Amino acid sequence: MTELSASVPVSTPQPGAAEYPGLDAWRDLPVVQQPTWQDSKVYESSLAELSALPPLVFAGEVDVLRGRLAEAAEGRAFLLQGGDCAETFEGATADKISARVRTILQMAVVLTYGASLPVIKMGRMAGQFAKPRSSNDETRDGVTLPAYRGDMVNGFDFTPETRGHDASRLVRAYHTSASTLNLIRAFTQGGFADLRLVHHWNKGFTANPAHSRYESLAREIDRAVRFMDACGADFEALKRVEFFASHEALVLDYERALTRIDSRTGLPYDTSGHFLWIGERTRQIDGAHVDFLSRVRNPIGVKLGPTSTADDALRLIDKLDPEREPGRLTFITRMGAGNIREKLPPLVEKVTASGAKVLWVTDPMHGNTVTSPNGYKTRNFDDVIDEVRGFFEVHKGLGTFPGGMHMEMTGDDVAECLGGADPIDQDAFLDRYESVCDPRLNHMQSLEMAFLVAGALSKRS
Ligand code: PEP
Ligand code: MN
Numbered sequence: 001m002t003e004l005s006a007s008v009p010v011s012t013p014q015p016g017a018a019e020y021p022g023l024d025a026w027r028d029l030p031v032v033q034q035p036t037w038q039d040s041k042v043y044e045s046s047l048a049e050l051s052a053l054p055p056l057v058f059a060g061e062v063d064v065l066r067g068r069l070a071e072a073a074e075g076r077a078f079l080l081q082g083g084d085c086a087e088t089f090e091g092a093t094a095d096k097i098s099a100r101v102r103t104i105l106q107m108a109v110v111l112t113y114g115a116s117l118p119v120i121k122m123g124r125m126a127g128q129f130a131k132p133r134s135s136n137d138e139t140r141d142g143v144t145l146p147a148y149r150g151d152m153v154n155g156f157d158f159t160p161e162t163r164g165h166d167a168s169r170l171v172r173a174y175h176t177s178a179s180t181l182n183l184i185r186a187f188t189q190g191g192f193a194d195l196r197l198v199h200h201w202n203k204g205f206t207a208n209p210a211h212s213r214y215e216s217l218a219r220e221i222d223r224a225v226r227f228m229d230a231c232g233a234d235f236e237a238l239k240r241v242e243f244f245a246s247h248e249a250l251v252l253d254y255e256r257a258l259t260r261i262d263s264r265t266g267l268p269y270d271t272s273g274h275f276l277w278i279g280e281r282t283r284q285i286d287g288a289h290v291d292f293l294s295r296v297r298n299p300i301g302v303k304l305g306p307t308s309t310a311d312d313a314l315r316l317i318d319k320l321d322p323e324r325e326p327g328r329l330t331f332i333t334r335m336g337a338g339n340i341r342e343k344l345p346p347l348v349e350k351v352t353a354s355g356a357k358v359l360w361v362t363d364p365m366h367g368n369t370v371t372s373p374n375g376y377k378t379r380n381f382d383d384v385i386d387e388v389r390g391f392f393e394v395h396k397g398l399g400t401f402p403g404g405m406h407m408e409m410t411g412d413d414v415a416e417c418l419g420g421a422d423p424i425d426q427d428a429f430l431d432r433y434e435s436v437c438d439p440r441l442n443h444m445q446s447l448e449m450a451f452l453v454a455g456a457l458s459k460r461s
Pocket of ligand 2: 085086366408437438
């Protein structure tokens with residue numbers, strides 16, 4: 001785990017923010033990966049504005065999600081979490097949002113069939129606007145500027161103006177999240193998620209001759225849908241799906257300002273999203289991120305990379321889930337295809353032996369990032385698949401449940417990851433590489449992933 005030594009001074013508790021004992025304790029702890037805002041007045045007024053705006057999600061929805069994740073931790077549901085590495089303000093268009101939601105729904109249908117289990121659908125969406133970076137700066141042609149830290153902090157264009165840390169972006173991140181969520185809610189409640197429609201979209205995938213090997217599974221799903229129809233299944237009810245929003249809780253001022261006291265329970269919820277995770281670079285046990293998230297009621301994820309020890313995992317459980325509450329804690333492992341079979345077993349074994357019940361999810365993306373010969377940050381589809389396979393093998397060997405997957409994906413026809421049955425090669429990057437951060441599986445690669453994982457899940461059951 002890389003720790004940036006630079007820790008910026010943080011201000012005193014924000015006037016107007018919801019009060020609850022301990023919510024500002026993080027301000028006295030070491031904190032990494034925070035912006036250094038250029039204008040303190042804009043900073044103060046942006047946080048005051050955020051503190052007064054309505055919550056983006058409701059505490060009751062957050063509780064529903066915790067219950068769903070508890071089911072997954074028990075092996076009775078599977079989590080599918082996916083979306084951009086970094087959402088952008090410009091990318092929050094109806095077309096792009098709907099393509100992403102649609103792809104997640106399409107993947108979920110395939111996985112539901114494969115697992116014979118409910119699939120919890122969750123976007124890395126409506127808040128995924130801040131990025132941890134391994135270096136504070138970026139140098140291009142001898143010019144050094146602050147690194148891009150996500151649209152919530154600065155812009156991607158390589159100019160001094162854009163790369164400065166501008167706190168008014170916090171408010172724009174909120175409004176962009178609100179309109180993204182609004183569209184997601186409309187789609188998933190308004191008929192767009194009709195099972196028959198989603199199934200019909202999947203036919204486009206199998207119509208491609210490159211995907212012929214998935215035909216038999218696709219046919220089985222088709223028969224299952226017809227069977228349901230013949231039995232008089234209530235497809236009206238299946239027009240609505242639950243869809244949850246998640247992001248990395250990185251910029252703590254933003255998360256703090258959106259934390260509200262739930263009127264039903266009197267407890268604090270971070271209403272910036274349903275599910276929040278702590279990244280590989282900010283999971284220090286005595287650090288600010290772990291402290292802050294230990295104090296809100298949302299279900300919490302923690303990324304665990306290849307340097308994680310079983311002791312780290314146990315200490316995170318004690319701090320983040322002292323009550324051992326089902327659904328509260330998810331470990332998202334991102335070991336790399338070459339490491340997973342060796343590094344994951346001791347973690348799962350010791351956590352299981354401790355009696356704690358966490359949800360284990362694979363992130364097969366972040367341990368498999370490479371640079372293509374022509375200089376793009378990329379991932380090989382085969383490595384991604386291999387990490388997922390390793391994750392399933394490890395859990396099978398230990399008798400534990402592989403509870404979900406966390407993907408960087410998009411609904412668009414981009415070229416960012418190499419390979420797949422209808423392969424992307426590096427020449428395609430020149431025209432179709434759009435990510436401002438990590439490479440995502442494109443629409444077809446995402447569906448292929450779902451078909452492959454569905455095959456593995458069905459063998460398991
Ligand atoms: C991410 O999810 O985009 C990310 C930065 O992951 P990690 O913290 O696992 O490196
Ligand atoms: Mn990423």
